[in-house]
Amino acid sequence: MISLLIRDKETIRNNHRGRLDIMADILENSYGSMKKTYFMYRCNLSFRQLKYYLHFLTNRGLLYVVNENSNPTPVYKITEKGKKFLKAYKNLMALMK
Numbered sequence: 001m002i003s004l005l006i007r008d009k010e011t012i013r014n015n016h017r018g019r020l021d022i023m024a025d026i027l028e029n030s031y032g033s034m035k036k037t038y039f040m041y042r043c044n045l046s047f048r049q050l051k052y053y054l055h056f057l058t059n060r061g062l063l064y065v066v067n068e069n070s071n072p073t074p075v076y077k078i079t080e081k082g083k084k085f086l087k088a089y090k091n092l093m094a095l096m097k
Contacts, residue, residue: 022043022045022049022053023053023056023062023085024085024086024089024090025042025043026043026050026054026057026063027057027062027063027078027082027083028086029042029043030063030076030077030078030082031077031078032077033066033075033077034076034077035073035074035075035076036050036051036054036073036074036076039054054076057082058076060081061079061081061082062078062079062081062082062085063076063077063078063079063082064076064079
């Protein structure tokens, strides 16, 4: 989503993604079991940014870590709460158009 500024009934677009946009992007890409590098490439984030958002989303119950015994690398999946957040986000963006 592109951030919007309203000035004198004119809409000015800002090309920077906001925090909610980034979180929605991560959640949208987490329907399958995803590793950190996949998120980095798909969501166009640095490792530092990704680490912050994955920590933020898992602490709030929107994502969870799947520990597979055969693979020590953490894998992330969306939770039901995350799906509700994503649905609400999409509804809000539809209203803004």
